[in-house]
Amino acid sequence: MIYLLAGMCWSLAATAESIRVVTEELPPYNMTVNGRLTGLSTEIVQALLEEAGVEASIQSMPWARAYDIALNDANVMIYSITPTPEREPLFKWVGVVASSRWALYSNGTSDIQLRTLEDARRYQIATVKQDVGEQFLIANGFQTGSGLQSSTRYELNYQKLQQGRVDLWISNELNAAYLARAAQDNPALTLRQVLQIPKLGGADGLKIAFSRRTPDETVEHFRKALQRLHDNGVFDAITEKWL
DSSP states (O other): OHHHHHHHHHHHHHHHSOOEEEEOOBTTTBEEETTEEESHHHHHHHHHHHHHTOOOOEEEOOHHHHHHHHHHSSSEEEEEEOOOTTTGGGEEEEEEEEEEEEEEEEETTOOOOOSSGGGGGGSOEEEETTSHHHHHHHHTTOOBTTTEEEESOHHHHHHHHHTTSOSEEEEEHHHHHHHHHHTTOOHHHHEEEEEEEEEEEEEEEEEEEEETTSOHHHHHHHHHHHHHHHHTTHHHHHHHHHO
């Protein structure tokens, strides 16, 4: 009875402090299909909200805007976000929503060879504004407007690569393959992975996080709800459906 009353009190508090959930168009993790937001990560977040007993709408927007809102506003959940040493202190982290691997890609017919990241400096690289790929390259001395060609949508970068407007594209592996298939292309023919970037991704590749101005009690409530999704098999069932 005590636990039930505590849960009810938390639910009432959470309703009073309404949670805003923001994300971006990163298929197949988060994407709008026929006017409905869906995707691997989105389905997990929807299940998480239900498990936590919290009603909240999810808004999809350009990543730079979602990131800025989560940096500065209170009670904001953001997904799918890659943790980095620079980002770690900026958010309150709930847990992993999906694994990911990152790489630099060339067009499938390109003969570009990269042994190290340094070799990529001579090329034009497509990025998405303020996403982890762009932030990683900037942290390693690349510059937007010269070597980096920044845009707001991932599919635009795939198009630019295929049209020869850039030489390389930094992308999440699953996202790259999905966008190629969405363009009715065979990713094995139109994309060539020229350099893996192990510092981005892996088992902790994509996470759910809250803004710093979110109460610790709220974050902990969602951490426990996420653990229950693992324990009851819902998390794995959603992941297997999409992968």
